Amino acid sequence: MKRYLLGLFDDDEVLLKAVDKIRAHDIKIHDVVTPFAVHGLDEKLGLRESKLHVGGFFVGLTGLAIAFSFMTWVFTSNWPIVFGGKPHFSFPAFIPIMFEFTVLSASIGMTVAFLALCHLYPGRFREPLDPRTTSHLFGMVFKITDETTQAEKERIAHLLREAGAVEVKEREMQKHY
């Protein structure tokens, strides 16, 4: 059994201010669940910048190299055939496939990386902490361990309410959230 404390907000601007307030009190926010991408939230939570695009770039580069070297190998050494009087190494005619394959590799690479990093896959059933957080409420999540005292919980709840939370509740989850 995992236990969480959840503060629910109904406005993204209030939420952003609340994040600052809570963090100012040196309380660790486990996660914030939102119904859409709230801009600036990642910075306020101190999340590192996503490096997804760097990965995409290198996968794309690999795809480019594969496409180029494969076609070159096929037409210059493995099975050289003259097509329409063009030289065996007819580079301009390679460009379309090189481009397409680069794009294909980069996007597959990035999408797979995204799904893998976020542990998203078909068949992963997750119960939300509160079903309204994918619709219209913004949830700030705190971990509760056995060491967490009642006073501490109350302090967080109080701070949350003060910062504009419309609801504060505790949840027990079967699986790790």
Added chain:
Amino acid sequence: MDEKFIFPQRLKTISFALMAIGLIGTAASFFLYSDEEGVQRWWANMLLNAVFFHGISMAGAFFLAATYVAYNGSITVFKRVPEAVAGFMPYSALLLLLVLIFGHSSLYEWTHADVVESDPLIHAKVGYLNLPFFFGRFAFFVGILLLLSYLMRKNSLAEDQHGGITYYKKNLTVGSLFLLFFAIYISVTSWDWLMSLDPHWYSTMFGWYTFASFWVTGIAVMTLVVVYLKKRGYLEVVREGHLHDLGKLMFAFSVFWTYLVFCQFMLIWYANIPEETGYFRQRYDHYMWLFYTIFIMNFIAPFLVLMSRDAKRKMQILIIAACIIIVGHFIDFYLIVMPGTVGNKGGFGLPEIAPPLFFAGLLIFVVFTNLTKANLIPKNHPFLDESLHHTT
């Protein structure tokens, strides 16, 4: 929001020096290279520069029109810069007109009666390639675009005075008309001024290709002006987000230019029809280094330099990219003009170096003078607030 630009004395001196050196060099080269080949080369350079700098000024006006029509809300803070660049149009158009009036017989084969008589292909095209119609098209298209860009500037200044959204709406109409005429202008004039240098050759994409070159060079010039103003302490409201947009435009349209160049080249290379391949054959055989240089300078360099988000937000990097692009596209036009006029004898010397100095000096002088004429920030523009808050 009141910000007046004062033309720095140093820049003014530089622009005058450039103009003076350029003018002396140009005049000197006219006398130094006075044989028939030299005269042709001199005029070819004049055409090259006149068209190139004319394109930059057109890009300024196009930038304004396009952003009006697209309801762009991010560029508004530095909107005076494209306006100032567009203000170079009358000068560049006049210079181009002079070059065409006095140089046409050195430049265009089809203006010679004996060539027209002996060449059946050119003879058949006489209905289009004749001087009265040629200058008529110039007057019509450049005239209309000059008028429309003048109106855009006038409305913009009136908006500063009186506020309200009437001037904005007027400019919306003027902008759409501008775009409409620009599309025909760029097709027709690129055939006239550049494609007809090789009167046998034809490519339906030529207008697009010229447009892409004009446009990306124009953006690079505007970026340089914006960065210069910022470095001098003006336009503090222009932030990284706005620079990012300019960087993105340079990046995107460098790729777009490459796309067009590649498509044009590849289709002609692939089909291998002699009438068409001649154009590239000549350029590839006799100007191979430049042929590859333009790909490196106009595609690979800006692509790698401007790829990352951080790079597009740094002034130093934008300066480097913009300079590469401007020089690269100048070489691109060199490669269009020279083989069509002086054949395989395109050179590099005083006639090539001096005129761009003069034109650049004049461009700097006119653009920065224009900037002094109005408040640097269009304070009553309805998208100003949005533009000031533009971040990403």
Added chain:
Amino acid sequence: MHAESYLRPPLIQGNKTYLQITEDISRSVEAKPSRSWWIATTISAIVMTWGLICIAWTVWFGIGTWGLNRTIGWGWDITNFVWWIGIGHAGTLISAILLLFRQKWRTGVNRAAEAMTIFAVICAALFPVFHMGRVWLAFYNLPYPNTRGPLWPNFNSPLMWDVFAISTYFTVSLMFWYTGLIPDIATIRDRAKTKIAKWSYGLLSFGWVGSAKHWQRHEMLSLVLAGISTPLVLSVHTIVSFDFATSVIPGWHTTIFPPYFVAGAIFSGFAMVLTLMLITRKVLNLEEYITLDHIESMNKIIVLTGSIVGCAYLTELFTAWYSQNPYEQYAFANRALGPYWWSYWGMMTCNVISPQLFWVRKLRRSVWFTFFMSIVINCGMWFERFVIIVTSLHRDYVPSSWAMYSPTWVEISIYVGSIGLFFTAFLIFAKTMPVIAMAEIRHIMKTSGEAQKKAALAEHKHHGHDTHPLPNTN
């Protein structure tokens, strides 16, 4: 905070809250299918089935059941292929290019347009695949080590480029569409009442809960996918145009083909988006999310791309004369005055002349007129492909090979069937998935919602900015 100009019309009408947005958009998924939905889906499915039967007929009896002959080897099949691929361009254009250009109105229509892209590409792929004849050997197109030499496919052939371009486009569009859909599926999952709905949407949502880190990666993914989809969209129709332009056939070999095909594709794609969205907004009561301003913006893109296409037609005509190449000149004279003159003039009327009516603001904002025009444009773009393909082919270099072409009932049925397939797929999508990207609509609510905009404007007035409505912020 992002301050939006007061000039921009609201993109969400009415006094909406985040909850209201969720409810409005999920309603169409959660409610029982209406009678009109059943009727429409049944008709589409019948038409689709008839098309599939005719495809089976073609496979069984061979390509001889089509009206093709030795001169005209490409007829309705490739015409339909290019037509569908063109339609498939709007989706990724709206989501990718408009995202990069920060056109916020895209949020109302991007989801449906992307879905449309995917279905249109599927419809398109049918035609070249079954045109192969021995369709069971279609895998010969793929480069894999084989026992035939190894004999590789010809990577120098534009048809091979097409295989790569279209499969890449399909894959990337699918990933772009689906990753965007995941958060919205999660919304539906969390609202689901029945066990079966909870389970199936739970399966499809991949376990999304909307963590901050996940959203951050999601944003990055969408942005980069948008960035690389932009040249991809251009490349796909460019490569389709290469199928024609790399040849030496007059009317096909011309350098303007790549950008002109792309403009035409966007043109027809937007027309089809309008056809679908005008029906969808009416049937699903989404007028507050797909407003007249959305329609007007799309009509503006139509007039822009239509004019580009018109400019390209005229450039081609002019260059045919200017080239002084007799074959080129004949090809164009034949288009306008030859036996297929009707398709040329149909194309000119529908694509060049009629979209110019959209310069009139009143017509741009008229739902009925827009709907009518969207159909006209779709017809016009079909004519265009017919003109390019059949008219250019039917007069060969050797007059003894001159021929005429008309489709057989099989070809017509397959075409109609592909439209049935398209609508069946779209109707099922509209019933089972949110047709509007909820998360993105929530994102723009504060800046572009009607109530929110009004409140912001009132604030301005309150501060006495009537004469100079812009506050001095810096």
